[in-house]
Amino acid sequence: MTAQLELNSILIPLFLFTLLATATPGPNNSLLTLCGSRFGYRQTLPFILGIRAGITGLFILMASGIGSILAEHPHWYFYLKLLGAGYLVYLALKMAFSGGHKQQNSAEKQIGFRQGALLQFINPKSMMMVLSCITAFSLPGDLYLLSVIQACLIFNLVGLISNSAWTMFGALIGRFLATEQARQRFNRILALLTLIAVALLFI
Template sequence: MSLNTWLVFVVTVFFVSATPGPNMLLAMTHGIRFGVRRTLPTIAGLLTALGLIMGGSAAGLGAVLAASELLFSVIKYAGAAYLVWLGIKTWRAPPTPLSGPEDSEAAVAEAGTGWQRFRTGFLVAMSNPKAFVFFTALFPQFMNPQAPQMPQLLVLAGTFYVIESSWQFAYAAGGARLRGWLNSPVRLRLMNRFAGGSFTAAGVALTTVSRA
């Protein structure tokens, strides 16, 4: 692909990734509650799922999902159910005061295990089957059909990966900076309601998504 085509792809992905969604919301809320360092397993889970989604799309899974109404619906409703469950859980969470430094005993207990945070990030990122179809539709728009496909796919996937991970770190860091300001029962309750409502809304919205 030409340099101009790649630059257009960079600009497109920059704004697509910046748009708040379940992935960025999760990075931000974990950044608020656990700090940036303890949010790294969450981001690792999000990015692992992203890599699988892009790999699956390149392998043709996106085309399969676009063609199979049943398979698309099964993944869609399973993902929607998980997001709604996560939203209700977050909404109902008590406004527990944020613990002190990230290395304190209370902070470690609140954060749980790294595996738990990784799993949450992975499941949230994998919850939307539309992502497979999105990559299947997006990447070819920027590829030169006359040139070898694999090098172009690697460049596009690598570019998307870097931009997406940068935004996730930015959201986590932004959340961590809000940690002190939010450390009051009223503000924490509002944060839990906002995050829980957003996850639930994303889950409900996912049920309306079609393959088109």
């Protein structure tokens, strides 16, 4: 009973943290909004599920000891952030200059479950949020594993809702992007938001 009370005591702050981490603008949500505007929710669903699978993989890695190693060697984490930031800048530039039916078909082939999962392992925001979540909401001793599983489940449940909301928002906006010019402007706005999110990770 005591163990259950301890786990329950962190549910509300865990939920609020997760909501803040997953609902705010970032690389994942920018890409989901873009895909939603182009392909709709149903075709973007594999990408959403891939993101959640990648986040689960990060939880497993961080909880199994990688997180403590990165904490002890912050320069390694910094290099990972640089690598991830470079790739996200590349995606943002690709997003900014995308447009046209041929490019849309190409993007559809490139973004799916596997890409969504792998992206999380070089996404600085995802790494930072998962590491922070485990650090803040894991309980010591025998409750460590249960508390990490609880954190992972809540993070993915709230994240799934947030990701779906951003995708549906993109799908809604896509209905009003009747011209190629309008789509290009929208893409550039999303690219700019992605670049700002990347820059904020280094402040």
